[in-house]
């Protein structure tokens with residue numbers, strides 16, 4: 646099993662909107678982070694490059710790294726330039742109803758902030774940026790009615806594909822909140838991966854529809870990031886509890902073949918990772 650740090654950024658600004666400030670880093674700090682990424686000896690790749698390789702059984706570089714951004718803040722355009730200068734690809738998960746332009750939603754769950762415009766997406770896609778989807782209005786999917794959640798998951802994909810003329814295959818759960826039902830809906834909608842939060846290192850054994858990410862906060866220190874890039878100082882997904890659950894399910898299945906006795910209560914794995922935006 647290979648450890649894969651998947652970093653989660655939101656906003657790169659010296660003057661972020663107050664509500665996103667705990668998840669913002671300054672351009673100066675971000676430039677330092679990018680230097681650390683470049684010096685880490687890791688091979689950066691997009692989420693879909695990673696998950697395609699895992700699905701197809703292709704060999705990965707010894708030390709992969711994935712950089713992701715959520716929501717689609719306007720300052721991402723500058724961050725993308727800094728990454729591109731170092732040949733570091735990334736995945737941007739866009740909340741389509743928040744983008745400036747024709748599809749702005751009056752039901753948006755995100756507070757106001759300066760966001761990217763639809764017209765910027767094609768150019769970003771040409772500069773090592775994979776565009777992924779992050780719902781249309783940024784709701785908590787796991788508490789929505791099934792039909793409403795399905796519409797949120799599909800609408801952003803359709804809008805992005807219409808705008809860019811390319812397939813959108815990666816998805817990120819708003820706040821990382823998901824459930825078995827939501828994961829299934831994302832799969833059915835045609836995505837090939839989904840990013841959660843988890844605040845853990847991902848790995849080649851991680852669930853492609855609940856990829857663990859490490860949230861970068863305004864308080865994240867250079868030492869913390871250095872450790873994460875070295876594959877240290879964070880739990881590694883999938884977590885031991887998940888393995889135990891899997892083992893228990895296997896035991897139940899096998900046992901069920903031999904016995905028709907009553908229902909066995911299964912231990913419940915916490916389905917909600919630590920939140921983000």
Ligand SMILES: [Zn+2]
Pocket residue numbers: 715716779783818819820921922
């Ligand atoms: Zn978000």
